[in-house]
Amino acid sequence: MRENLHRFFRAARGAGVRLSPAESIDAMRAVSKVGFTDRTILRDTFLLTLAKTQDEKKALGDCFDLFFDQPEPQSPPEDGEADGQHAEESNAASDSPGDASDGGEQTERLGQLAQMLLAQDRNQISAAIANAAGAASLSDIRYFTQRGIFSGRILDQMGIERLRDDLDSLAATNPALAERLTNALDGLRGTVRETVSQALMLYGREEAENLRNEILRNAPLSRIEPRQVEQMRHLIRQIARRLRERYSKPRKRQRRGHLDVRRTIRRNAAWGGVPFLTAWKRRHRDKPKIIALCDVSGSVARVSDFFLLLIHSLHEVVDDVRSFAFSGHLIEVSDILESKSPEEAMAEIMSKVGFGSSDYGSSLDDFEHGWMSAITPQTTVIVLGDARSNNLDPRADILRRIAERSKRLVWLNPEGRMAWGWGDSEMPRYSTFCTVVRQCATAKQLERAVSDIVASYQ
Amino acid sequence: MADIRPSASIEAVESGLAAQGYIASRQIATAVYLAQQIEKPILVEGPAGVGKTELAKAIAAWRGMKMIRLQCYEGLDEAKALYEWKYAKQLLYTQILKDKLGEVLGGAPTLEAALNQLHDFGDVFFSKEFVEPRPLLQALEQPAGCVLLIDEIDKSDAEFESLLLEILSDFQVTIPELGTVVAVAPPTVILTSNSERDLGDALKRRCLHLHIGFPEQKLEERIVESRVPGISQTLRRQMVSFIHEVRTLDLKKLPSVSESIDWARVLVLLQARELGHEVVKDTLNVLLKYEADIEATTPQVSTFVAKASRQNVFG
Numbered sequence: 001m002r003e004n005l006h007r008f009f010r011a012a013r014g015a016g017v018r019l020s021p022a023e024s025i026d027a028m029r030a031v032s033k034v035g036f037t038d039r040t041i042l043r044d045t046f047l048l049t050l051a052k053t054q055d056e057k058k059a060l061g062d063c064f065d066l067f068f069d070q071p072e073p074q075s076p077p078e079d080g081e082a083d084g085q086h087a088e089e090s091n092a093a094s095d096s097p098g099d100a101s102d103g104g105e106q107t108e109r110l111g112q113l114a115q116m117l118l119a120q121d122r123n124q125i126s127a128a129i130a131n132a133a134g135a136a137s138l139s140d141i142r143y144f145t146q147r148g149i150f151s152g153r154i155l156d157q158m159g160i161e162r163l164r165d166d167l168d169s170l171a172a173t174n175p176a177l178a179e180r181l182t183n184a185l186d187g188l189r190g191t192v193r194e195t196v197s198q199a200l201m202l203y204g205r206e207e208a209e210n211l212r213n214e215i216l217r218n219a220p221l222s223r224i225e226p227r228q229v230e231q232m233r234h235l236i237r238q239i240a241r242r243l244r245e246r247y248s249k250p251r252k253r254q255r256r257g258h259l260d261v262r263r264t265i266r267r268n269a270a271w272g273g274v275p276f277l278t279a280w281k282r283r284h285r286d287k288p289k290i291i292a293l294c295d296v297s298g299s300v301a302r303v304s305d306f307f308l309l310l311i312h313s314l315h316e317v318v319d320d321v322r323s324f325a326f327s328g329h330l331i332e333v334s335d336i337l338e339s340k341s342p343e344e345a346m347a348e349i350m351s352k353v354g355f356g357s358s359d360y361g362s363s364l365d366d367f368e369h370g371w372m373s374a375i376t377p378q379t380t381v382i383v384l385g386d387a388r389s390n391n392l393d394p395r396a397d398i399l400r401r402i403a404e405r406s407k408r409l410v411w412l413n414p415e416g417r418m419a420w421g422w423g424d425s426e427m428p429r430y431s432t433f434c435t436v437v438r439q440c441a442t443a444k445q446l447e448r449a450v451s452d453i454v455a456s457y458q
Numbered sequence: 459m460a461d462i463r464p465s466a467s468i469e470a471v472e473s474g475l476a477a478q479g480y481i482a483s484r485q486i487a488t489a490v491y492l493a494q495q496i497e498k499p500i501l502v503e504g505p506a507g508v509g510k511t512e513l514a515k516a517i518a519a520w521r522g523m524k525m526i527r528l529q530c531y532e533g534l535d536e537a538k539a540l541y542e543w544k545y546a547k548q549l550l551y552t553q554i555l556k557d558k559l560g561e562v563l564g565g566a567p568t569l570e571a572a573l574n575q576l577h578d579f580g581d582v583f584f585s586k587e588f589v590e591p592r593p594l595l596q597a598l599e600q601p602a603g604c605v606l607l608i609d610e611i612d613k614s615d616a617e618f619e620s621l622l623l624e625i626l627s628d629f630q631v632t633i634p635e636l637g638t639v640v641a642v643a644p645p646t647v648i649l650t651s652n653s654e655r656d657l658g659d660a661l662k663r664r665c666l667h668l669h670i671g672f673p674e675q676k677l678e679e680r681i682v683e684s685r686v687p688g689i690s691q692t693l694r695r696q697m698v699s700f701i702h703e704v705r706t707l708d709l710k711k712l713p714s715v716s717e718s719i720d721w722a723r724v725l726v727l728l729q730a731r732e733l734g735h736e737v738v739k740d741t742l743n744v745l746l747k748y749e750a751d752i753e754a755t756t757p758q759v760s761t762f763v764a765k766a767s768r769q770n771v772f773g
Binding site for chain 2: 022026029033040041045
């Protein structure tokens with residue numbers, strides 16, 4: 001039963017329930033108190049100890065039902081007993097069907113699997129499948145590509161080699177019986193395939209999802225295929241949520257620290273040092289201020305979608321964010337990002353300034369004239385763009401002034417370092433004024449960059 | 459394993475709580491039973507008014523233990539939840555004892571000897587005498603154990619959760635100046651949350667996770683029966699059925715169990731025998747808390763009342 005529990009935990013992980021060893025230990029302790037007899041209590045116990053959210057409870061409940069509906073793999077019966085049983089059963093089976101009476105002698109010479117199939121004893125067959133599945137460690141299945149391998153292994157375990165030999169010899173001597181056996185084998189193959197698919201559903205889901213996400217995280221944002229865009233958005237939103245969970249601070253915070261002895265004594269000097277009034281140290285923390293400038297021109301349009309999504313999430317994490325979008329000229333988009341859902345906001349921004357040909361010089365000029373005073377020595381300025389200015393004046397002097405006014409200037413570029421400086425890329429000129437310059441072409445790089453920025457304020 | 463009869467004990471929990479007027483679903487009873495058996499806190503989540511706080515009260519009443527309640531809010535910190543030093547007392551004592559200083563140090567011939575003697579007294583001011591225990595520390599100090607209710611944990615800050623972790627996993631707290639205070643008798647801890655904020659994994663991992671949703675119709679009837687004994691069976695069935703219909707609507711705040719109980723009380727007060735269109739319209743404000751919700755429900759009242767009385771015939 002312990003083995004069974006472990007298999008269930010693995011299945012639960014497959015169903016997307018995050019499950020640490022400590023939790024499984026708790027569950028085992030709980031189960032040892034309630035026992036296995038009552039299925040509903042067992043289910044409740046797992047739901048209480050393992051699942052931590054309502055979604056997980058649902059997933060786990062489904063998983064429980066799926067898992068315990070499977071025939072439990074029985075431990076192989078002891079040899080002597082088993083032989084006797086099988087002999088009896090196969091005798092009984094070969095006796096009963098009328099058409100096989102003449103083939104009775106032949107069936108006895110056949111392998112165990114063939115006998116079992118001909119006997120058509122469902123319970124015996126499913127027990128044999130379950131045993132073979134255990135021996136082939138079917139619960140290790142992770143990816144759908146492994147289905148073939150595991151089906152093959154299970155059939156091997158059940159003795160399909162012997163069955164093929166039997167079929168060959170029967171084909172010559174008893175075609176009718178061979179035909180029946182072939183049909184039965186097809187049925188068996190189907191059942192095994194189903195068992196494997198079910199196991200994949202139980203144990204494989206999470207891995208497959210992780211793999212897909214991992215591939216997606218490392219895929220260049222600019223080359224995402226349309227069908228993957230939705231998945232990518234989902235992923236970015238996950239990243240944003242993680243950032244939020246990690247860094248979001250409640251609006252109000254207790255700022256009282258330890259007793260400030262010096263100030264207390266000074267304050268109470270009037271009473272001859274008898275401390276009636278206490279003074280407290282206050283915690284100081286830099287208030288994060290971020291200004292994000294996002295290029296939404298045609299050349300980076302596909303990436304800027306994701307940039308905007310991430311900036312949108314920045315608005316949720318950090319109180320003081322002002323965002324600007326530009327291609328030919330620059331506008332402030334903080335209000336749009338704060339008041340609308342990500343999709344609506346992005347559509348609106350794109351319709352206002354998106355898809356034009358970029359002019360970094362005039363956009364920086366717009367910024368300098370309109371909002372330069374918003375930059376304080378606490379501000380981190382983030383520029384997201386490829387620095388391709390269509391051979392127009394890059395106005396790097398404005399960027400220098402921005403860098404001088406701000407705490408940090410971070411440039412995230414979706415192009416690889418190799419491309420910087422080639423063609424109309426002004427990156428080398430700009431980068432001299434930046435505190436940090438990073439390539440930011442995949443979701444993973446994007447996450448790391450933003451996470452660093454936010455973390456520096458903690 | 460044969461001599462354990464868990465179902466019997468779970469039933470014992472069920473009947474114990476029922477005796478206090480708390481009708482628990484099977485899952486709630488299982489959670490309470492397990493919390494006792496493997497000594498883990500229960501994190502109760504669910505919409506407002508389904509009886510999360512009531513559960514803690516019922517457990518305390520049933521097991522005859524004191525209930526200590528910690529109401530969480532934004533900005534709640536160590537000093538208010540766990541313990542605080544009585545600074546003013548410390549300072550005043552130093553002042554009062556200033557005169558005694560000469561006596562203490564009287565025999566010391568050198569400055570070093572005086573300092574050494576002072577060191578011996580230094581710890582006096584950071585001793586139990588000067589600790590002001592707050593709910594969490596109080597809970598650990600109860601000799602007979604207690605039920606510790608940490609209410610609306612989702613309202614507190616994320617830092618506060620970390621403060622709770624030591625208590626939740628080991629039933630102890632460490633006070634830097636004093637050392638570790640271990641619970642005399644492990645308290646039964648109930649945490650409640652309306653899921654306003656996602657709680658940390660570390661906290662969730664230490665608790666049994668119980669979700670109380672709106673009860674099923676039969677269970678809710680039993681709850682109303684136990685809380686409002688004067689109500690007739692017909693009316694009870696009709697009103698619960700009506701509430702279940704209302705809960706299918708898309709409202710700002712769905713009526714919860716506490717509202718059902720209030721409504722049942724009102725109906726009894728009005729001496730209603732059956733659920734009628736007029737009575738419902740007059741008392742809808744007991745059930746629904748927003749003007750918009752009442753407006754949304756009013757057109758449906760007749761249908762729901764009809765449904766409820768029909769169900770009474772068949773049910």
